[in-house]
Amino acid sequence: MKTAGIFFSLFNALVFSPFSPLGLTKDAVDSVELSAPEEVTATLGGSATVSCKYDLRLKYNTKYWCKGLVYYLCKIVVKTPRNRPNVRSLIADHKEEGVFTVTMTQLTERDESMYWCVIARSGIDIYKRVQLFISHTAMTPSTTTESNSLLTATEETRHIWPICFPFHVCCSWWAHLRWILLFGMLACVASTHIAVWRMTAAGSV
Structure with missing residues (x-):
């Protein structure tokens, strides 16, 4: 026994x-508090903007954009309030709308990777994964992907x-x-x- x-x-x-x-990944548990597009495709040399929507109760928390296949080992690219210069990445937190956006410019092949929308909080942070693909095919002048609605925990548990x-x-x-x-x-x-x-x-x- x-x-x-x-x-x-x-x-x-x-x-x-x-x-x-x-x-199950942690972001499946917190999907009702944070949502982001699962995939974003941008043109080589162009730009990409990702919108991460969150619960308004978290509007004063620090947000950041992280790069890496595994969240626990990812490297912070940029965060709020912006405390270090980054010539190709910009993050903006629209607190009243409950969304923060990340814009990456002058994209190269090395930018293709897994990224994470993250909201810092006491205990365990809330995060969502976003896969960025770089295309060599001509696309529209700007690539902007937004998540129009908050994903449910049931939908996320499939991943x-x-x-x-x-x-x-x-x-x-x-x-x-x-x-x-x-x-x-x-x-x-x-x-x-x-x-x-x-x-x-x-x-x-």
Whole structure:
């Protein structure tokens, strides 16, 4: 019974951990407080503007734009109030409208990545992922993507890590590593359970 309890504890940790391949991301929980477009496509050399809508109760919180495949390892590009110069990125917080916008200009291929709309708060920050794609095909003069309505938690729970990003990021080493760790931990738990069962059987003889 003790090993069964250990098994279920590890299973719950794997399922609900933000780094687990089966874990729900934190932004699914806070989707009613913050929404952003899932994907944005902009032209090489052009600009892109992303609008992140939030609950008005958070209008005085610090907002920032972060770059990186994993939120916990992302690098802040720009934040409010703007405390450092950034010649190609600008963030503006429209408190009365409950939305902050991020504009990136002079886009290069290196700008194509996963980004995060983030609202700082005590405890755990609220964040939403935004995938930016850079296109070599001519598009409209300006690319502006907005989220017109707040997404519900039910809609967001469909997005579970790992995400198989298109082409060059698809099936990355990180996704493989997480699956290897998952099966390795399950194998350890199973081995422990079998060993305890054999010792109990031997003792009862």
